[in-house]
Amino acid sequence: MSLDDATIAQAVGSAHAAHRDDPGGANASYIPYLASVDPSLFAVAVVTADGRVFSTGDDRFEFAIESISKVFTMALAMEQVGAAAFHAKIGADPTGLPFNSVMALDLNKDRPLSPLVNAGAIASTSLVTATGADDRWNRILSAQRDFAARELQLSDEVNDSEQTTNFHNRAMAWLLYGGDSIFCDPMEAVDVYTRQCSTLITTVDLATMGATLAAGGRNPITGTRVISSGNVPHILAEMTMEGMYTRSGDWAYTVGLPAKSGVGGGIVAVAPGELAIAAFSPPLDDAGNSVRAQAAVADVASELGLNLY
Ligand code: DON
Numbered sequence: 001m002s003l004d005d006a007t008i009a010q011a012v013g014s015a016h017a018a019h020r021d022d023p024g025g026a027n028a029s030y031i032p033y034l035a036s037v038d039p040s041l042f043a044v045a046v047v048t049a050d051g052r053v054f055s056t057g058d059d060r061f062e063f064a065i066e067s068i069s070k071v072f073t074m075a076l077a078m079e080q081v082g083a084a085a086f087h088a089k090i091g092a093d094p095t096g097l098p099f100n101s102v103m104a105l106d107l108n109k110d111r112p113l114s115p116l117v118n119a120g121a122i123a124s125t126s127l128v129t130a131t132g133a134d135d136r137w138n139r140i141l142s143a144q145r146d147f148a149a150r151e152l153q154l155s156d157e158v159n160d161s162e163q164t165t166n167f168h169n170r171a172m173a174w175l176l177y178g179g180d181s182i183f184c185d186p187m188e189a190v191d192v193y194t195r196q197c198s199t200l201i202t203t204v205d206l207a208t209m210g211a212t213l214a215a216g217g218r219n220p221i222t223g224t225r226v227i228s229s230g231n232v233p234h235i236l237a238e239m240t241m242e243g244m245y246t247r248s249g250d251w252a253y254t255v256g257l258p259a260k261s262g263v264g265g266g267i268v269a270v271a272p273g274e275l276a277i278a279a280f281s282p283p284l285d286d287a288g289n290s291v292r293a294q295a296a297v298a299d300v301a302s303e304l305g306l307n308l309y
Helices: 005-019 066-081 083-090 118-127 133-148 156-163 167-178 186-197 203-214 229-242 245-254 291-303
Strands: 043-048 053-057 199-201 259-261 266-271 275-280
Touching: 005 043, 005 053, 005 291, 043 203, 043 291, 053 203, 066 083, 066 118, 066 133, 066 186, 066 203, 066 229, 066 259, 066 266, 083 118, 083 229, 118 167, 118 186, 133 186, 133 199, 133 203, 156 186, 167 186, 186 199, 199 203, 203 229, 203 266, 203 275, 229 245, 259 291, 266 291, 275 291
Parallel strands: none
Antiparallel strands: 043 053, 043 275, 259 266, 266 275
């Protein structure tokens, strides 16, 4: 049964009104560009599996996709190599440690475990079938565009800011290389991973990307199949286990929807067969999740009765 327009619009509007002035959190400071974004920005959006769009707040503001890109690169690599090979090469277990943890690699023979932490995401980027760095990047950008139903663009400002400060990720790529978990040149993998984090999206783009997963891999705006429906449950499982970093368990317990956050301040949650909820606001908690976006997505999910468990 699909939810009616008035109910969804009401849930989106009241979540925005309830949390627009929530204090707390701080912009990501380890990436210079992100530290400079206006912390008061806040938007909430829903896109349904049948293509209806609801949004409010700063919903035209474009922000960096950051870690949320990991979901769509995972989807592309899985589509290309198959779910079984993807699972065997990357893994599917939460690390229980922060998203950029070197200790997680150390504890696991330099294998990444999850495609939704930096190490596993860099490994997934390297697994994409491509002829070189630009081809790898173009395939990933095109997948992001197919999910968003819009010609998303790279921000040179975000990318330059990250390419000149991503030494930690470069070091992890060499550790992965030593663990036979990088499938192209390690520095090419980090270069392209950094670009994929630097795409600009609006909150509506993000909800559309999630709605494509909610609709079983078919973009509800364009009607185009983006990935096979059989891979969607694997992707949602990964999001449940690691999408909200070290708070993924708390999120499953309280909200009950697969979700993914990024240090740009975006969060998307997917209610399979129904809709996706996205929210954006830059200040993050100590796990790297947007304070206001978490509260807004949780409210909309609860208001619409979407907890899966
Ligand atoms: O690799 C990084 O650290 C960033 N480009 C993205 C990290 C991110 O969004 C992790 N998230 N919360």
